[in-house]
Amino acid sequence: EVQLVESGGGLVQPGRSLRLSCAASGFTFDAYAMHWVRQAPGKGLEWVSGISYNSANIGYVDSVKGRFTISRDNAKNSLYLQMNSLRNEDTALYYCAKDIGSYGDAFENWGQGTMVTVSS
Amino acid sequence: IQLTQSPSFLSASVGDRVTITCRASQGVSFYLAWYQQKPGKAPKLLIYAASTLQTGVPSRFSGSGSGTEFTLTVSSLQPEDFATYYCQQFNSYLGVTFGQGTRLEIK
Numbered sequence: 370e371v372q373l374v375e376s377g378g379g380l381v382q383p384g385r386s387l388r389l390s391c392a393a394s395g396f397t398f399d400a401y402a403m404h405w406v407r408q409a410p411g412k413g414l415e416w417v418s419g420i421s422y423n424s425a426n427i428g429y430v431d432s433v434k435g436r437f438t439i440s441r442d443n444a445k446n447s448l449y450l451q452m453n454s455l456r457n458e459d460t461a462l463y464y465c466a467k468d469i470g471s472y473g474d475a476f477e478n479w480g481q482g483t484m485v486t487v488s489s
Numbered sequence: 490i491q492l493t494q495s496p497s498f499l500s501a502s503v504g505d506r507v508t509i510t511c512r513a514s515q516g517v518s519f520y521l522a523w524y525q526q527k528p529g530k531a532p533k534l535l536i537y538a539a540s541t542l543q544t545g546v547p548s549r550f551s552g553s554g555s556g557t558e559f560t561l562t563v564s565s566l567q568p569e570d571f572a573t574y575y576c577q578q579f580n581s582y583l584g585v586t587f588g589q590g591t592r593l594e595i596k
Contacts, residue, residue, distance in 0.1 A: 404585070406532075414524075414532065414575055416585040428584065464531055473579050475522035477543070479531035 371395040371478040373465045378483030381455055389483060391448040391465030396478075399423075399443035402468035404476060405450050407461035407485075417463070418450065422471040432458075455487045490514050490580050494588035500596045505566045509591045511576035513557045520579040523552055523561045526590075527572045535574075536561065571595050 377389040389405070404419040418429045418439040427439055438451040448465055462484050466476035491514040501507050511521065519539045524532040534543045536552035539559055549564045563570055576588040 413590045414526075414577075414587040416577075416587065419585060426581075428581075430584070469534075469537060473581070473585070474520055475534055475537035475577065475579065476524075476532070477534050477537075479533075481531060 371467060373467060373478060373480035375463065375465045375480045375483035378463060378485045380486045380488065382489050383456055383487055385455055386451070386453045387455065387485060389450040389452065389463055389465075389485075391480060393446045393448065393465075393467070396467065398441075398446040400471055402426075402471055402473045403441060403448045404466045404468060404473075405439065405448075406464045406466050406476065406479075407459075408464070408482075409458075409461040412461075415461075419468070419473055420448070421473060426472065428473075452485070455485075457487050459485060460487045461485060490517060490578055490584060490586055492576050492578055492586050492588040494574075494576055494591050497589065497591060499591060499593045501566055501593065502596045503566055503568055507563050507566060507593065509561045509574055509576075509593075511554075511559045511561070511588050513559075513578060516556045517578040517580060519555060521552075521554070521559045522577045522579075523550075524575045524577065525570075525572045526575065532575065566593075568595075 372394045374392045405417040436454045440449045462482040464482045465480040467478040469477040521539045523536040526532040540552045
C-alpha cells in the first residue's frame with residue numbers, strides 16, 4: 370500500500386523558513402516523479418513544485434520561484450520542500466503527491482498534508 | 490496554461506447524469522486529469538490522460554476531450570459523488586495547473 374506522510378509544517382513568521390518532508394513507502398520511490406500541491410483554507414488546489422524520478426527535471430509555480438526548492442533523496446525514499454522567505458499568502462495545507470509516471474502527468478496518490486501557517 | 494471549469498457550482502439529484510467542462514487557454518495534448526475532493530480529505534484521482542479511468546474508480550465516471558476542451562461525466566449520480574471536482578493539466582515542468590473547481594451538491 371502506497372503511503373505518503375508529510376511533516377515539517379507549523380506556524381512561522383513572514384520572512385522565515387520551513388522545510389517540509391514527505392516519507393514514502395509501499396512503492397519503488399526512485400521510479401516516479403513527485404510533487405507538492407497546496408490548498409489555502411477554503412480555496413482550490415495549486416501545484417507548487419514537481420521533480421522527476423531522477424531529479425533531472427524540476428519545476429515551480431511562478432509565485433514560489435527563487436524562494437522554494439524541491440529535492441528528493443531516493444536512498445531515503447523522501448521528498449523535501451525547502452521554503453524560504455515565507456509570505457502570508459503561502460499559508461496552506463501542503464500535500465505530497467506521487468505521479469503516475471516517472472516524468473510527470475497526474476497525481477495518483479496523496480498524503481494527508483501538513484499545514485503551514487505564515488503569520489506574525 | 491489556464492484551465493477554466495464550468496459550471497463552478499452544480500446542484501443535482503441522485504440518479505442524474507452530470508457533465509463538467511474544463512477549457513484550456515491553449516492545447517494540452519492529452520495530459521488532462523480529473524480529481525474528486527471531499528471536505529477534509531485529500532484529492533482522489535479519477536481520470537488521467539483525458540479518458541483513462543484510474544483503477545478502482547466506478548465506471549459511471551468517464552472523461553473525454555482533447556486539445557482545449559475536456560469533459561467529466563457522471564452517468565448516474567450516487568450519494569457519495571457529491572464533492573468538489575478539479576481538472577489538472579501537465580505541460581512539462583514549465584507549469585502544472587488546476588481548474589478552479591466545480592462544487593457538486595445535492596438538490
